[in-house]
Amino acid sequence: MQKTDWPTCAAVGGVVGAGLGATESSSWAGYGALLVGGTAAAYCWVHGDGDEDGDGVPDSRDKCPHTPRGVRVDADGCPPPAPAPVVEEKAVVKEEVIVIRDVHFQFDSSKLTPSDKEVLNTVATRLKQEPASARLTVTGHTDSVGSDKYNQKLSDKRAHSVVEYLISQGVPRSSFVSVTGAGESQPVADNKTAEGRALNRRTEIKIDR
Structure with a gap:
């Protein structure tokens, strides 16, 4: 009643x-x-016991009086709590490696060609988007043509040439923690073929975030 x-x-x-x-x-x-x-x-x-807001819960037990009509309520006459907002967290890749194979340098040299610079301009733009805490490790690689000692020295010079150009395009020098040459010691393809040697001639930039 x-x-x-x-x-x-x-x-x-x-x-x-x-x-x-x-x-x-x-x-x-x-x-x-x-x-x-x-x-x-x-x-x-x-x-008697009323139900002034018409939610089906008597006023004596209604902890949320004046609930708008049509709103679903629980046993206490209160609307269910709103679901917690879903916060999507973007996964951060802690480590990434950029492999540059389109920088060919001048023949038997560490000097960059105009087309090399165009490629590195794109890489520089990409690296400048990294957070200030990112650390860059650059390693130069060659194919197996020539002696081990010569290739080691050439790969080191080319790695430093790439880094200096990236710095000139605005990548902070402090971001580079290591610049080395690995020579022909870390091939990723067969040096017996022209295609394989082209894949082995590369510069890798490892990003640690």
């Missing part, structure tokens, strides 16, 4: 009271209606 039903209780009680009073005398009908109707209304008010 809801508190909003008390007028109905009063009306029903009044009719009953009037009927009871009329059994005694017609003059008692009004007093009976007033007395019994008032008692019935008071009883409904005291013992």
Whole structure:
């Protein structure tokens, strides 16, 4: 029974009271209606339980009164908590290696050609996007044509030539922690073929974030 039903209780009680009073005398009908109707209304008010916001939870248990109609509520009359926002965290690749194979240098030299510089301009733009904490390790590699000692020295010169050009294009010098040449000691393809030797002639830039 809801508190909003008390007028109905009063009306029903009044009719009953009037009927009871009329059994005694017609003059008692009004007093009976007033007395019994008032008692019935008071009883409904005291013992009734309302649902003012219409959420299906009686006011005596409704911890969230005035909930807008149509909103789903729990046993306490409260809307369920909003789901926690999903925060998507971008995975950070801690280590990455950029392999540069399109820098060919002048023949038997560590001097960059104009086309080499165009390639390295793209690499420089890429490296300048790295955070200041990134550390760069540069290693030069050659094919197996020539002596080990000669290739070692040539690869070292070419690695330094690449680094100096990248620095001239705005990559911080402090980002480079190591610049070395590995010569022909770390092939990634067969040196017996022209295609394999082309793959082995490369500069690798390792990025540690």
